[in-house]
Amino acid sequence: MKIRNVTSEDYYILSPLINEWWGGRQMSEILPKLFFDHFNTSSFIAEEDGAIFGFLIGFMSQSKKEEAYIHFAGVHPDHRQKKVGKKLYEEFFRVASENERSTVKAVTSPVNKTSIAYHSKIGFSIKDGDKSVDGIIVTQDYDGPRKDRVLFEKRITK
Structure with missing residues (x-):
């Protein structure tokens, strides 16, 4: 590859x-x-x-x-x-x-369970949000009305 x-x-x-x-x-x-x-x-x-x-x-x-x-x-x-x-x-x-x-960020939709699981597996943490959807913390209306998002963050080092 x-x-x-x-x-x-x-x-x-x-x-x-x-x-x-x-x-x-x-x-x-x-x-x-x-x-x-x-x-x-x-x-x-x-x-x-x-x-x-x-x-x-x-x-x-x-x-x-x-x-x-x-x-x-x-x-x-x-x-x-x-x-x-x-x-x-x-x-x-x-x-x-x-x-x-020093920080890498990413965003996904709460319906994208595969993305949420993958980012968590490789060391991203979910940022504090203001709502829970199916047990996942999300930031409500992040991308506009009714467009809640899961916000990720990962610290990286040299």
Whole structure:
């Protein structure tokens, strides 16, 4: 497996696959092309023999100099449980550390139980919120009315 930086062209390959990888959930609209154009030094593709089977889109915060943020990550369903996500996250943590970031943040929907379990497993903590949904602490209306989110944070070291 090879981990490389995303390119603008990767958008056209990944965008049609995202909804399929999420079991039909309409997710592709939260990953516009601008991420592939402007955050390629902190975003990664996992591939083998030219076939993409994982990605992570992240960036270094411009407003909070100690923070990095993971916007979206995914692994093809047939490649889950093969440490693809782990390798993508490790690469992001490495780049964040090189950029003198000490904290990585991420956000997910409370319906995404797989994401919540995965982030918890790799050492992210759930930030205090103001509401509980199915036993998960969320921040109410984080992304607008009735758009509660689970907020994650992980401290990283050099």
